[in-house]
Amino acid sequence: MELQRMYKLAIFDLDGTLIDTLSSITTSVNILRGKEGLDAVEQDAVLPFIGKGSANMLQALCGASTGSLHETVAAYNKVYDDNLFTQLTVYPGIVQLLESLHAQGVKTAVVTNKYHRQALDVLEYCFKHFAFDAIQGVADEALKKPNPTQTLRLIEKLSVQPNEVVFIGDSEIDQRTAQASNIDFRFVTWGYGVAEQLKLKADEIVSSATELQKSILGRV
Numbered sequence: 001m002e003l004q005r006m007y008k009l010a011i012f013d014l015d016g017t018l019i020d021t022l023s024s025i026t027t028s029v030n031i032l033r034g035k036e037g038l039d040a041v042e043q044d045a046v047l048p049f050i051g052k053g054s055a056n057m058l059q060a061l062c063g064a065s066t067g068s069l070h071e072t073v074a075a076y077n078k079v080y081d082d083n084l085f086t087q088l089t090v091y092p093g094i095v096q097l098l099e100s101l102h103a104q105g106v107k108t109a110v111v112t113n114k115y116h117r118q119a120l121d122v123l124e125y126c127f128k129h130f131a132f133d134a135i136q137g138v139a140d141e142a143l144k145k146p147n148p149t150q151t152l153r154l155i156e157k158l159s160v161q162p163n164e165v166v167f168i169g170d171s172e173i174d175q176r177t178a179q180a181s182n183i184d185f186r187f188v189t190w191g192y193g194v195a196e197q198l199k200l201k202a203d204e205i206v207s208s209a210t211e212l213q214k215s216i217l218g219r220v
Contacts (some may be wrong), residue, residue, distance in 0.1 A: 006218035007184070009133075009160045010101055011151065013169035014112035014119060015050050016191030018094055020111050020125055021049060023087035025057075028080040032062050032072075050192050051171050053113045053144050054080075077115065084118060090126050091190055093209025100213055107158050109134040111151050111167075111177070113144045133158055146176035155181070166216060172198055186215055 010081055013019045022043050030040040041061060049057035058064040064072035101108055109132055112119050116137030123135060134157060136150045143149050155165055167178035170191025175198055178185035187195055189207045206212040 006104070007106060007166045007216050008164040009107045009109065009158055009166075010216050011111055011154065011156065011165060011167045011183075013051065013167075013174045013191075014110055014114055014122070014172070015186055016170040016193065017168060017174075018091065018110070018123065020091060020143040022047065022192070024083050024085070025050065025080070027086050028076060029057070029061055029081045031079045031083070032058075032076050035075075036062060036188070038062070047169045047192055051113055051145075051169075051173055053138065053141070054115075055141065077118075080118065084121055085125050088122065088126055091209070095127070096132070097209040097213050098127070101216060102130070104217055106216060107133040108158065109136070109154055109158065111136045111145065113138055113173070115139075145173050146180055148177055148180035151177055151181045151183075155183070168212065171195075175200075184215060186212060188212065 012018050022070065026043045026046045029046055033040060045061065051059065054076055055069060058072050058076055059069065062072060063087065098108055110123060114122070114137050116139050119135060119137035123132065134154050136154050138144055151167070155162060162182045165183040167174060167181070167183055167187055168186045168188060169175065170188050171193040175185050175187065185204055187193070187198065187200055187205050189195055189205060195205050206215055
């Protein structure tokens, strides 16, 4: 394998990449389902919707119609706010990875389909002693990933070129976001996606934070 260059900016997805949030999301969905007289669902039912935005999930799992979707999303967000920090788990090695990137001068950012305020709160809770250079959650549903607009704005804001950026995620949505932004991509195997379902090169797949660190810093 040839020696790779070191990236200047690493953009991370949140759910399934930095933090395991499945328990908190499942708990919130089931509270909302209970209020509608519906039985609880297992995490496996919630898993396919992680990272795609709450509207899609609520339509499928809580019976939200197009007409009532706004109200259902608002009700879910209230419940989720109350359970935002339930059983959150930072994936192994992530804190050390972020600290190492910072020490090497690599900027770090997060682009997520979680609502912006919730993303800020979760990241502050889980990474109290680490400051990302930029965080971008959803403020406009039309700009959710894989729409590249937010990612491209962030790249411009941090004064780097697309060929100096790598996007790290665990889903096809993250892969499509990277492609649409014309930046490199790394798929992490510890998240919610399945690498075999995506057309990935071998060097695009990483199985540990240590391996990801080497990939970002240009070391093999």
